[in-house]
Amino acid sequence: MNGIAAAMEVSLDRQIQARLEAVRARIEAAARRAGRPAGAVRLMAVTKTFPRAVVEAALRGGLRLFGENRVQEAVDKYRGLPEPVELHLIGHLQRNKAKAAASTFTCVQSIDKLETALALDRFCRAGGRSMDILLEVNTSGEESKSGFRSEGDLLAALDGIRSETRLTVRGLMTVGPFTREPDPIRRAFVRLRELSERLRGRYPDLPLDTLSMGMSGDFEAAVEEGATLVRLGTALFGSRPAAGEEGMR
Ligand SMILES: *Cc1c(COP(=O)(O)O)cnc(C)c1O
Numbered sequence: 001m002n003g004i005a006a007a008m009e010v011s012l013d014r015q016i017q018a019r020l021e022a023v024r025a026r027i028e029a030a031a032r033r034a035g036r037p038a039g040a041v042r043l044m045a046v047t048k049t050f051p052r053a054v055v056e057a058a059l060r061g062g063l064r065l066f067g068e069n070r071v072q073e074a075v076d077k078y079r080g081l082p083e084p085v086e087l088h089l090i091g092h093l094q095r096n097k098a099k100a101a102a103s104t105f106t107c108v109q110s111i112d113k114l115e116t117a118l119a120l121d122r123f124c125r126a127g128g129r130s131m132d133i134l135l136e137v138n139t140s141g142e143e144s145k146s147g148f149r150s151e152g153d154l155l156a157a158l159d160g161i162r163s164e165t166r167l168t169v170r171g172l173m174t175v176g177p178f179t180r181e182p183d184p185i186r187r188a189f190v191r192l193r194e195l196s197e198r199l200r201g202r203y204p205d206l207p208l209d210t211l212s213m214g215m216s217g218d219f220e221a222a223v224e225e226g227a228t229l230v231r232l233g234t235a236l237f238g239s240r241p242a243a244g245e246e247g248m249r
Contacts, residue, residue, distance in 0.1 A: 009053075009057070012053065012054070012057045013057050013060055013061065015238075016054075016057050016058060016061050016236060016237065017061050019235065019236050019237070019238075020061055020062075020063070020236060023043065023219075023232060023235050023236060024038075024043070026219070026220055027041050027043065027219070027220075027223055027230065029220075030219075030220040030221075030223035030224050031223050031224075033224055034223065034224040034225075034226075036223070036226075040228060041223055041227060041228060041229070041230060042065055042228060042229045042230075043063070043065065043229075043230060043232065044065045044066065044067045044088065044090075044212075044229055044230065044231045044232065045058045045063045045065065045066050045067070045232065045233075045236055045237075046066075046067040046068070046069075046090065046215075046231050046232060046233035046236075047066055047067070047068060047077065047233070047237070048067075048068050048069040048070065048073065048091070048233065048240070049240045049241060050233075050237050050240070051077075052077045052078075054237055055077060055078065055081065056081070056082075058236070058237075059081065059082065059083050059085070064083070064084075064085050064086060065085070065086045065088070065229075066078070066085050066086070066087050066088070067087075067088045067089075067090040067109070067231050068087065068088075068089060068090070068091070069089075069090055069091025069092075070091055071089065071093070071097040071100045071101050071104060072097075072100070074087060074089065074104055074105070075100060075104050078104070086106045086107070087104065087105050087106055088105055088106065088107040088108070088109050089101055089104075089105045089107070089108045089109060089110060090109045090110055090173070090212075090231060091110060092110055092112070092146050093108055093110055093111070093116055093120070095115065095116055095119045098116070098119035098120045098122070098123055099123045101120060101123075102120055102123035102124045102126075102127060102129070102131065103123070103127060105131070106131070106132065107131065107132040107133060107134065107170070108120060108131065108133050108134070109133070109134040109136065109173040109212055110134075110136045110146065110147075110173065111133045111134065111135050111136060111157075111161075112135070112136045112138075112146050112147050112148055113157065114156070114157040114160045114161065117133060117157065117160070117161045117165060117167055118160070118161075118164065118165065120133070120167065121161075121164070121165035121166060121167050124165075124166055124167065125166060130166045130167070130168065131166075131167050131168070132167070132168050132169075132170045133161070133167045133168070133169055133170065134169070134170055134171050134172055134173040134210060134212055135148060135154055135157065135158065135169060135171075135172055135173070136148065136172075136173045136174065136175075137154065137172050137173070137174045137191075137192055137195060138174070139174045139176070139177075139188035139189075139191045139192050140174075140175075140176065140177035140178070140184070140188050142177060142178060144178075145175055147173075147174065147175075151195065151198075154195075155202075158199070158203070162203070162206070168206075168207065169206055169208065170207060170208065170209060170210040171196060171208050171209060171210030171211055171212065171228075172192055172195060172196050172199075172208075172210070172211060172212070173210075173212035173213065174188060174189070174192045174212075174213050175215070176188045176189065176213065176214070176215065176217075176218045176221075176222070180217070182221065185218045185221055186221050186224075186225060188213075189213050189214070189218075189221060189222050189225035189226070189227070190225055192211060192213055192225075193211060193225055193226040196208060196211055196226075209228065210228050210229055211226055211227050211228045211229070212227070212228070212229040212230075212231065213225075213227045213229075213230070214227045214230035214231065215230070215231055215232065215233070216232050216233060216234040216235035216236075219232060219235070
C-alpha cells in the first residue's frame with residue numbers, strides 16, 4: 001500500500017470510529033430512557049452502495065453484523081473477507097435470486113411471501129444448511145413498501161413456513177414510514193412490537209426474539225419501542241449517492 005492509500009485508510013477508520021461511538025451513545029441513551037439494557041440492541045452496519053473498503057474499515061472498527069439490499073452486490077462485496085461476518089439480506093428477495101441468497105446470507109430479513117420462503121428453503125435443503133429469517137411487515141401502509149400488509153396473510157405464511165421448512169422464523173422486520181414526523185414513525189414501531197407479542201403468545205415454541213426496526217433517521221424511537229436490532233447506513237458511513245437510496249448502483 002502506498003502512503004496516500006494508507007493515510008486514506010486511517011482517516012476512514014477514524015471517521016467510522018467517531019460515528020460508531022456517537023451512535024452507540026445514542027442507542028444506550030434511548031435504551032436507558034425505556035428502561036432496557038443497551039446490550040439488548042444489536043447494531044447492524046448497512047453497507048449498500050458503499051464500496052468494500054468501507055466494509056473492511058467497519059470490520060477493523062469491530063463491527064460484525066452487516067446488511068445489504070441486493071443479492072449480487074452482497075456476493076461481490078463480501079467474498080473472502082479477512083474475518084467471518086454475519087450478513088443479512090434486508091432488501092426485497094426475488095425468487096430467481098433465492099439460490100444465491102441461500103449461500104450468501106446468514107439471515108433473510110425481508111420475507112414477505114410464503115413462496116419466497118419456500119424457494120429459499122429448497123436451496124437451503126440442497127446445500128444441507130438451515131437459515132434464520134424474519135418476516136417483513138408493512139407497518140406504514142405506504143404503497144411503495146414491501147412486507148405483509150395483513151396479520152391474516154402473515155399468520156398463514158408463518159404456519160406454512162413452520163411446518164414445511166428448515167427455516168427458523170426469528171421475528172419481524174419493518175421499515176418505518178417515509179416522514180420526519182415522529183408520531184407516525186413511533187406508531188409503526190409500536191405496531192410491530194405488538195404484533196410480535198401476539199405471535200409470541202400464539203407460537204410459544206418459536207424463538208421469536210428479533211425485532212428489526214430503526215434506521216439512521218429513526219433508530220432512537222425504535223429502541224425506545226423495543227427494537228432488538230437497528231439497521232444503520234448513513235449514520236455510520238455518511239450519505240449515499242442519491243440514486244443509491246433503493247440500492248441501485
Ligand atoms: C438502506 C436501508 C437501511 C439503512 O438506511 P440508513 O437510513 O442509511 O440508515 C436500513 N434498512 C433497510 C431495509 C434499508 O434499505
